[in-house]
Amino acid sequence: MRSLLVCLCCVLLDLTTVQSRVLMQGRIVGGHTAAPNSIRYMVSLQSTRGQHFCGGSLVHRYWVLTAAHCNIGAEHMMIVAGDYIVNSFEGTEQYAKPHRLVTHPLYNESTNNADIMLIKLRAPMVLNRYVSLAPLPKQGTGVVEGLVCRVSGWGYNSAGGGRAPFTLRTVTVPIVSSARCNSSESFNGNITANMICAGYRTGGKDACKGDSGGPLVCGGLVYGVVSWGNGCGNAKFPGVYSAVSKFRRWIDQNIYRSHYRCTRY
Ligand SMILES: *[C@@H]1O[C@H](CO)[C@@H](O)[C@H](O)[C@H]1NC(C)=O
Numbered sequence: 001m002r003s004l005l006v007c008l009c010c011v012l013l014d015l016t017t018v019q020s021r022v023l024m025q026g027r028i029v030g031g032h033t034a035a036p037n038s039i040r041y042m043v044s045l046q047s048t049r050g051q052h053f054c055g056g057s058l059v060h061r062y063w064v065l066t067a068a069h070c071n072i073g074a075e076h077m078m079i080v081a082g083d084y085i086v087n088s089f090e091g092t093e094q095y096a097k098p099h100r101l102v103t104h105p106l107y108n109e110s111t112n113n114a115d116i117m118l119i120k121l122r123a124p125m126v127l128n129r130y131v132s133l134a135p136l137p138k139q140g141t142g143v144v145e146g147l148v149c150r151v152s153g154w155g156y157n158s159a160g161g162g163r164a165p166f167t168l169r170t171v172t173v174p175i176v177s178s179a180r181c182n183s184s185e186s187f188n189g190n191i192t193a194n195m196i197c198a199g200y201r202t203g204g205k206d207a208c209k210g211d212s213g214g215p216l217v218c219g220g221l222v223y224g225v226v227s228w229g230n231g232c233g234n235a236k237f238p239g240v241y242s243a244v245s246k247f248r249r250w251i252d253q254n255i256y257r258s259h260y261r262c263t264r265y
């Protein structure tokens with residue numbers, strides 16, 4: 001998969017570290033354009049040259065939740081909140097550089113297990129009509145098979161380095177049980193307890209290249225982070241997401257660490 005990236009000609013960016021859904025073709029598959037600023041906690045992770053490469057969710061004024069495989073190095077990244085059409089200035093955007101990246105300690109890039117990362121921003125985002133915080137599920141809460149969720153993203157300009165404006169897109173997909181997703185008919189043992197799957201039996205609707213790190217929202221809560229798949233919209237292979245509810249405690253511990261220290265002593 002890594003070799004595909006050579007065509008991007010990103011001299012400054014070592015994008016070879018960005019795997020999985022960043023590398024796939026196309027954008028949100030089978031979906032439609034989202035209403036302007038309707039998903040206000042959605043952020044775009046961009047290179048310092050303004051190229052969108054992953055999505056994310058603002059979970060605190062200082063913190064973004066995304067996928068671990070979106071880690072291209074803090075010095076190469078810019079976080080954009082309040083965006084609707086990436087690569088087009090609309091006056092609603094807020095920009096922040098990362099202060100530090102916190103990749104999950106169990107992240108394994110060969111199995112995609114624990115593909116989750118927090119980004120601490122250097123300056124807080126201002127909450128307003130265009131920027132809000134994403135509500136997260138409680139630790140350990142599950143989603144039932146068939147529950148219809150929504151995934152959104154800006155996808156990727158597959159021409160690599162192109163500048164055409166991209167509007168936020170969104171598509172609904174039902175949850176697929178881990179048993180079916182992990183079966184020999186599908187991902188054949190590669191699904192861990194830290195992953196959830198979503199997609200139609202007939203395929204056709206899915207997240208794709210450049211949607212990585214973005215939110216899968218079920219009942220108003222961000223239950224999934226776009227992680228990996230096998231093609232996009234393939235009937236045999238649903239999209240695979242990091243299960244946010246398995247990491248809720250880890251998220252809170254990182255965000256409120258200093259607070260915990262203060263209250264404990
Ligand atoms: C990643 O998972 C593979 C397969 O289970 C294992 O062999 C490898 O040691 C793991 N790598 C890390 C860094 O944990």
Ligand SMILES: *[C@@H]1O[C@H](CO)[C@@H](O)[C@H](O)[C@H]1NC(C)=O
Pocket residue numbers: 110186187188189190230
């Ligand atoms: C499961 O993972 C193994 C080892 O990484 C890989 O060879 C195999 O192709 C994967 N199968 C599916 C269906 O993803």
Ligand SMILES: *[C@@H]1O[C@H](CO)[C@@H](O)[C@H](O)[C@H]1NC(C)=O
Pocket residue numbers: 178182188189190191192193
């Ligand atoms: C998927 O199958 C593998 C191999 O049988 C197993 O180790 C793993 O625990 C299964 N995942 C889930 C979520 O049950």
